[in-house]
Amino acid sequence: MSVLAITNARLLDPTSDYDGPGTVLIENGSIVEVVRGATTGLANGIETIDAGGACLSPGLIDIRVKTGEPGAEPRETLKSASLSAAAGGVTTIVIQPDTDPAVDDPAMVDFILQRGAALNLVNVRTAGAATRALDGQRMAEIGLMAEAGALYFTDSDRTIVNTRTLLRVMSYAAAFNALIACRPSEPWLSEGTVATSGELATRLGLSAVPAIAERIQLDRDLALVEQTGVRFLVDQISTEGALESLARARARGLEVAASVSINHLCFNELDIGEYRTFYRLDPPLRPESDRQALIEAVRDGLIDVITSAHTPAPAEDKRRPFAEAAPGAVGLETLLPAALTLHHEHGLDLLDVLRPLTQGPATLLDLEAGTLVADAPADLILFDPGAPVVVDADTLKSKSRNSPFDGRRLQGRVLLTLVGGRIIHDARRTGT
Incomplete structure (x- = not known):
């Protein structure tokens, strides 16, 4: 699997209390490097996702x-x-x-x-x-x-x-x-x-x-x-x-x-x-x-x-x-x-x-996930914490729609979900 870099992100890592700019590099399902601060000079051939300043967290x-x-x-x-x-x-x-x-x-x-x-x-x-x-x-x-x-x-x-x-x-x-x-x-x-x-x-x-x-x-x-x-x-x-x-x-x-x-x-x-x-x-x-x-x-x-x-x-x-x-x-x-x-x-x-x-x-539960460090599983989410969301129970993917949040206005939209470095949800393309 080629290296994937998520750049220009606001990294949020509760284990280290880091909240700031950075880049995460992923290979073979794991985080291989977390670069804090501005990132320049990535090697040629690295697939890149520009986070556009959105939050990247476990x-x-x-x-x-x-x-x-x-x-x-x-x-x-x-x-x-x-x-x-x-x-x-x-x-x-x-x-x-x-x-x-x-x-x-x-x-x-x-x-x-x-x-x-x-x-x-x-x-x-x-x-x-x-x-x-x-x-x-x-x-x-x-x-x-x-x-x-x-x-x-x-x-x-x-x-x-x-x-x-x-x-x-x-x-x-x-x-x-x-x-x-x-x-x-x-x-x-x-x-x-x-x-x-x-x-x-x-x-x-x-x-x-x-x-x-x-x-x-x-x-x-x-x-x-x-x-x-x-x-x-x-x-x-x-x-x-x-x-x-x-x-x-x-x-x-x-x-x-x-x-x-x-x-x-x-x-x-x-x-x-x-x-x-x-x-x-x-x-x-x-x-x-x-x-x-x-x-x-x-x-x-x-x-x-x-x-x-x-x-x-x-x-x-x-x-x-x-x-x-x-x-x-x-x-x-x-x-x-x-x-x-x-x-x-x-x-x-x-x-x-x-x-x-x-x-x-x-x-x-003694899981290796839940952190942004090298060798941790690349189970990550990219989200916009300020994006408005109106919950519509009829659009939920669950087979049941019993949501008390139905019709409620919230803030926070998941843009990308990655499990083991694989993108399993991409709201940037679907618009949902």
Whole structure:
């Protein structure tokens, strides 16, 4: 493969905190050189892409992506999710294990990896189930799945209610440094609820969960982390009270990371309005005070990862009464411009916005991507952070169109997406 140079770019590298002009040279799927400052005198024969001053950064890594494959392909396939990711500048996706059948053994891990590789689009990886069939009772084959390539272990949206089972899972995972992720949601308080307790839920007549349910469950999980020493991810933290528990755990030296969905950084409970089901999410949208606390946690580095929480649902599952509508939203294509609202509206530095989208997940999952250095994979995106974007759900590449950003005006347009040095999305030619 010939050398490709992307010149005249604004390089954004969260690992080194570099934000400035430069050039990246790519060969055989990897970065071979990063030149900071003005570049002159490139060798003859080098293919060149002039970035025109646009931002060049590591590709985004989304560690929480749901598909319908296998088991519910009309909702989403690995191909449609990969195309959505490419259009959104997401170069690595990590599939959730709550498929049908669940990703709870090495054969299923291998299926996802082989299927993703055959598509030859973005990097498709997978999480493994923590318990068999996500039943919360029987520990899954965590060690064998890790050997097969599972990046971490989780029962996705399901709480492992049985504390003894979770203790066994954590103890076993700690023996070989595997990462365990749990959604903090106390099951008895959250069962059957669709909103957060408060005046709005009462007025709308919606069954609601108190915010303290998240902190109660997180405190239990953190006690087990302290007991076992396991590496732990707080999956989709959404309340200020849980952030306080997270901060205390970090202060005690526990190896605990946290993710937040882009939806909880951009919306609050008032966006539900008059039962708008595209805002029916799990965890539910919170008060504005929680949203602001989450933004500050991103600014301060308390939150390590921002995810799209991509959860496709067909129209027939969303066009129902609010309490009956399927929870979740698609988000792969809108992840970058939505995250850039933290820069445009809340004053976060661009590097601080990109860090939990690139370096943060790469470090957490021990991936070589997420950085602009020699020998790193050439998984890159070129984007214009100020370009206006009007989200049109009908044009999304996902098979499902349940986007809460539909019709919203954002800023930030992905121009190029490269995976392994290959251009897999080029909006400069397509105009999309």
